[in-house]
Amino acid sequence: MELLGYYNYWVFAVVLCLGLYTVITRNNLIKKLLGLSIFQSAVFLLYITMDKVDGGTAPIIQKGVSDPIFSNPLPQVLILTAIVVGVSTTALGLAIVVRIKESYGSIEEDDILARDSEL
Amino acid sequence: MTILFAVFLLSLLVIIAVAIIRAENLFVALMLTTIFSLLMATNFFILDAADVALTEAAIGAGITTVIFLGALALTSEHEKPFVAVPWLALPVVAVTAALLIFASFDNPRLGDPEAPIHQHVVPWYLEQTPKLVDIPNVVTAILGSFRAFDTLGEVFVIFAACIGVLFLLSARKPSETRCTAPASVGLSQHLIPKVAGRFILPFIILFGFYVQFHGDFGPGGGFQAGAIVATGLILFALLEGEERALRAFPRWIMMAMAAGGALLYALVGVAGIAMGGKFLDYSVLSSDPIAGQHLGILLIEAGVGITVCGSLLLIFHAFAARESF
Amino acid sequence: MNQVLDVLSWVLLSCGGFFILVGGIGALRMPSFYTRMHAASVTDTMASFLVIGGLILQAGWSLATVKLVAIILFLMLTSPTSSYAVANAALLSGMKPDTKFKANKGGRES
Incomplete structure (x- = not known):
């Protein structure tokens, strides 16, 4: 039971590395971006894992509840904004991928490198 | 369990x-x-x-x-x-x-x-929120008031990313003349999605506004609300086709939203300086510091919601319009 | 009275769980795309209504009940629409429904 308290961290580590693996090994640029968003989600999971307090509730103050325990609101604030920023940056990446496709006719990294070395 | x-x-x-x-x-x-x-x-x-x-x-x-x-x-x-x-x-x-x-x-x-x-600092936030800001949702209090400068930065990052997408996807090859694309009609040929979508659409927008203005009391706030309203309007674009969506909700409105929301946020901060406080210090906005905090959070959350909604819509339409040339 | 409601809600919840299981097995085991979709649609109609019905009984007369009813209404609208969209997309991409009845058992999709 004690070990289950670390399960979130293990999932974080495994998912993070799966994302990293995708980014390193796949040639397809969109697949790379998907891997990057998995990587990002793993980091979100790490932060949100840290905010949990035993017996706590979401940090919304209710009147009439004496001596409440709240989970930590600070990581939530950081991640809330990070998710929205994440989608904007992903969109920027996708826009670049679309332009690469239009110029090179491919979104596979090795094709693009081959086209580059031809020039 | x-x-x-x-x-x-x-x-x-x-x-x-x-x-x-x-x-x-x-x-x-x-x-x-x-x-x-x-x-x-x-x-x-x-x-x-x-x-x-x-x-x-x-x-x-x-x-x-x-x-x-x-x-x-x-x-x-x-x-x-x-x-x-x-x-x-x-x-x-x-x-x-x-x-x-x-x-x-x-x-x-x-x-x-x-x-x-x-x-470290969190017990202080939890203790002081009822006294200084007096709204139930501590996440919104930190986001909008205690760490508002952070949030301002995030809003400008979204705005900048949106501008980047527009720069990348609005450019056309000079040689290519714009070919007339087959008029995109969206899903208007399909009866079931059309009827269901039209029925749900107002409720999605309504829910977005609920999340926006209920963010002080429960889960919610400008980031979520902007995304939900944007989802509703994207649904409209998918149902009715790009062209009609842009006629109903033209691009200049989206651009004004993306820029205006961020501007509103920054102006609230400047107003704080003008009225004798610090940047993004809402307590001076009204004679009662707590009422000032409420007003400030309402305004900046509105700014965040408007920017997020406008930016996401612009990004979506940038990708959607690219198909046609 | 409370006891009765509790038992009833657990019956509904368990039935919902059972239908989710059935839908999941069906989605894995059915032979062709359309039959698989047919099986999976049990989860988002019958099963989810049963589960939410059980939750309504647990919640009693409160704001949560109103929200749960709203969720049911939303699901009633969206899940047929999404099933339609998926089936329509499959048909448009050239997947023909298998009209012949296959007598041989255990044959997977050809």
């Missing part, structure tokens, strides 16, 4: 992540990513982060999927088959994972109330 549920959901998360990597069709990988996001939102909810769960469900599962679909339509759906065996990458990644798992034993256990993160 909850921990068993959490372990189940987290294990599913790993399985889905593996499935995403193995999927060769990018469309399938994208759908799996959506499931991944929804599972992640459920996990956030179990970990007491209701605000974050709402954001992840609206943005990770909703908007991200639509933007990826837009990009997939412009590129290709199939990944080239994967041949090379990653002799170098596999050990590197495995060692990284092993190190991270090894290091996890030095972390505080899940839910430990004695963890360092719960000792």
